[in-house]
Amino acid sequence: MGSASRAVSCLCCPCKCLACGLFSCLCSILISLLVTLGVLALILYLIFRPHMIAATVDSAALTQFTLSTNSALAYNLAVDLTVRNPNKRVGLYYDNVESLALFDAQRFGYAPLDAFYQPTEASTKLSPSFKGQQPLDGDITAANFRSQNTAGQFDIEVKLNAKIRVKVWAFKVPGPKVKISCPITVPAPNPNAPAFQPTDCKVWF
CATH class of the missing domain: 2.60.40 (Immunoglobulin-like)
Incomplete structure (x- = not known):
């Protein structure tokens, strides 16, 4: 019943489904980018280990x-x-x-x-x-x-x-x-x- 409702909703308003898909994709990209930057920052810290002047x-x-x-x-x-x-x-x-x-x-x-x-x-x-x-x-x-x-x-x-x-x-x-x-x-x-x-x-x- 739920799948049928979503299908009907997409048929009635395809733009809404497209917007939801793009938003979900952007969120995934942003999360992946933040995780990558965090890992990179950790790696750089472990390599260089900056010390206070x-x-x-x-x-x-x-x-x-x-x-x-x-x-x-x-x-x-x-x-x-x-x-x-x-x-x-x-x-x-x-x-x-x-x-x-x-x-x-x-x-x-x-x-x-x-x-x-x-x-x-x-x-x-x-x-x-x-x-x-x-x-x-x-x-x-x-x-x-x-x-x-x-x-x-x-x-x-x-x-x-x-x-x-x-x-x-x-x-x-x-x-x-x-x-x-x-x-x-x-x-x-x-x-x-x-x-x-x-x-x-x-x-x-």
Whole structure:
């Protein structure tokens, strides 16, 4: 009875049956494509096993870091950091590279850096420097500055942002934007200040 009803329905409206057939075919193709892409992604992951980028601030030095009575920060900060690509089969291109320096969550320094390529299992040395004058907002920030100045060291955050391109064999594909955050404690510009301690950074995509 059901088969006869469907046959009658198709005879009455062949366009409806054709549409249903096409929809079913498209669904099957889409499901097959998704499964194929999923298997391919799993295979590529097992082959390349991508690892997170690593970064370390090797040294940081302040030759000037003073806050005037009108809350203008005069600064001269030099930083040396190492960015590592731990992947064995994936090369990385870093584009639109920029570095920033912040005190008490307020940006005081900005320095663009040259784009660079990082081969597999390679490390790249970067040396951003920040020099200038920048107003800082808030009495709390001024109080934090005075307290840290008395302690002889400053808590500064250095950030590195870049757009990644991934090289797999001869192929280059767009990648995510990488954000590297390095919270460091930098000795005040004082010859008797303690030595800087190398610090690992945090990496986000």
